[in-house]
Amino acid sequence: MTDTLISSASHPSPAAARSGPLAGLRIVEFAGLGPGPFASMMLADMGAEVVTLTRGAQQLGLRGGVMMRGRREIVADLKDPQCAAEVLKLLDGADALIEGFRPGVMERLGFGPEVVLARNPRLVYGRMTGWGQSGPLKNAAGHDINYIALTGALAAIGPKDKPVPPLNLVGDYGGGALYLVVGVLAALLEAQRSGQGQVVDAAMCDGAASLMSLFCELAAAKRWKDGRDSNLLDGGAHFYGTYECKDGEFVALGSIEPQFYAELRKLAGLDDPLFDRQMSPKDWPALKEKMAEVFKTKTRAEWCAIMEGTDVCFAPVLSLTEAPHHPHMAARQVFVQHDGITQPAPAPRFSRTPSAIRATESADLAAVTEEWQRAR
Numbered sequence: 001m002t003d004t005l006i007s008s009a010s011h012p013s014p015a016a017a018r019s020g021p022l023a024g025l026r027i028v029e030f031a032g033l034g035p036g037p038f039a040s041m042m043l044a045d046m047g048a049e050v051v052t053l054t055r056g057a058q059q060l061g062l063r064g065g066v067m068m069r070g071r072r073e074i075v076a077d078l079k080d081p082q083c084a085a086e087v088l089k090l091l092d093g094a095d096a097l098i099e100g101f102r103p104g105v106m107e108r109l110g111f112g113p114e115v116v117l118a119r120n121p122r123l124v125y126g127r128m129t130g131w132g133q134s135g136p137l138k139n140a141a142g143h144d145i146n147y148i149a150l151t152g153a154l155a156a157i158g159p160k161d162k163p164v165p166p167l168n169l170v171g172d173y174g175g176g177a178l179y180l181v182v183g184v185l186a187a188l189l190e191a192q193r194s195g196q197g198q199v200v201d202a203a204m205c206d207g208a209a210s211l212m213s214l215f216c217e218l219a220a221a222k223r224w225k226d227g228r229d230s231n232l233l234d235g236g237a238h239f240y241g242t243y244e245c246k247d248g249e250f251v252a253l254g255s256i257e258p259q260f261y262a263e264l265r266k267l268a269g270l271d272d273p274l275f276d277r278q279m280s281p282k283d284w285p286a287l288k289e290k291m292a293e294v295f296k297t298k299t300r301a302e303w304c305a306i307m308e309g310t311d312v313c314f315a316p317v318l319s320l321t322e323a324p325h326h327p328h329m330a331a332r333q334v335f336v337q338h339d340g341i342t343q344p345a346p347a348p349r350f351s352r353t354p355s356a357i358r359a360t361e362s363a364d365l366a367a368v369t370e371e372w373q374r375a376r
Helices: 035-045 081-092 105-109 113-119 144-149 169-194 204-211 213-220 258-268 281-295 300-307 327-331 365-375
Strands: 026-030 049-054 071-075 096-099 124-129 199-203 240-244 250-254 314-316 335-338 341-344
Touching: 026 035, 026 081, 035 049, 035 096, 035 124, 035 169, 071 365, 081 113, 081 365, 096 169, 113 124, 124 169, 144 169, 144 204, 169 199, 169 204, 199 204, 240 281, 250 300, 258 281, 258 300, 300 314
Parallel strands: 026 049, 026 096, 049 071, 096 124, 124 199
Antiparallel strands: 240 250, 250 314, 335 341
């Protein structure tokens, strides 16, 4: 392990010259929670100039710090007519808008798509919700766990006795923010050809369902069945899962292909002929018990010394505190220090137009509006 972390203190602020493949792109974010700020963080990391409109002392929960990086933040009272008029002028100079309110809220505030696109026909209007802009649940409250519950994703994750929430990665960030980013960028590409913007309806239930595409295919081919801890990738197979070690720590195995499974057997000393039945689901429970006994004979560090870097498809299960200091993560500078916080570096990586973490700074609405209008 190493304690090397790259510092991002030298990165320029949003007002400075920007690098990244999205440099020159102007986005207005109406402050929200979860996937909206995460999507805006990614776009800002990739060089877009993101202006975030907040409501002053509003309680925004866990949206500061890491997920607010790289923005120009403006306090705006959207119910004040003079401020609202200035925001509309700001949007006249924007390429995209991102909002994460329930359906109808932006319309009531006077910033619905009909109003904004009439003024700026090239604008891409990104809408981030849980249930989507239509359907019987569109106005119901919900969180990540509720959205993924309806898609089949939650039912497939966890031990046999009950489903386990996969943090809020599948709904908020995988099915939400990433689909919003892809949708907004796709619509911006199309707008370059057509000269017309459009509304992007990104719903977490839609995105989470899309993430289940492989498992729908497997189910159709009778290679996946309902019921947790009984399939190839849900912990049912003895060669794809986690095992506790002698010291109480865990390791993760993914030895699916025959050559990787053979390496696992060699390095773990799995000589019992029962292990010849790799793809026999009826034997998986017994094989898992035998594997559990084997992995409890050594500490995690000892198993790392034996298997890490081999073709077993092996990794130690690291905590958030440990992960930044793993030699591979440190060598690639996957985590950085920024504003005193250890956090993930921008991803993905670009060879010619690298992304960068930038500081968040307060800005003046009128000044930014004038700047954007001059730029256009």
